[in-house]
Amino acid sequence: xxxxxxxxxxxxxxxxxxxxxxxxxxxxxxxxxxxxxxxxxxxxxxxxxxxxxxxxxxxxxxxxxxxxxxxxxxxxxxxxxxxxxxxxxxxxxxxxxxx
Numbered sequence: 366x367x368x369x370x371x372x373x374x375x376x377x378x379x380x381x382x383x384x385x386x387x388x389x390x391x392x393x394x395x396x397x398x399x400x401x402x403x404x405x406x407x408x409x410x411x412x413x414x415x416x417x418x419x420x421x422x423x424x425x426x427x428x429x430x431x432x433x434x435x436x437x438x439x440x441x442x443x444x445x446x447x448x449x450x451x452x453x454x455x456x457x458x459x460x461x462x463x464x
Contacts, residue, residue, distance in 0.1 A: 386463035387451045395450035409448040417444070427455050 381399050383389060389399060397409035423434030429443055438457035445451040453464050 383451065384464060386459070387445075387453045389450050390446060390452045391450075393447065393450060395446075396448050399450060406449055410444060413448040414444050 395409065396412055397406045401409070417435070417440070420428075420440075421434040422436060423432070424436045425439070426432040426434045426436060427439035427443055428435065429446060435443060438460055439455040441460060442453050442455040445453060454460060
């Protein structure tokens with residue numbers, strides 16, 4: 366069972382506004398639609414993240430590029446890409462400063 370999370374005070378019940386540093390990829394079918402409510406988006410992120418448990422850590426790799434495994438920032442980019450359709454940099458410094 367996926368746990369419930371309370372939406373932050375500033376989160377709308379349903380929002381199509383993208384976070385900074387993120388674009389929406391119209392070429393994939395994410396687990397949660399863009400206009401999904403907060404809890405549905407949380408569940409989608411957890412579902413995709415849990416599906417990759419046991420995937421090896423490989424520096425610089427991202428399965429979206431046909432490689433096996435992930436490093437930490439490419440894992441984050443992959444999870445949000447497939448869960449929510451969010452496209453972001455796989456570079457940790459860019460994620461930290463821009464997303």
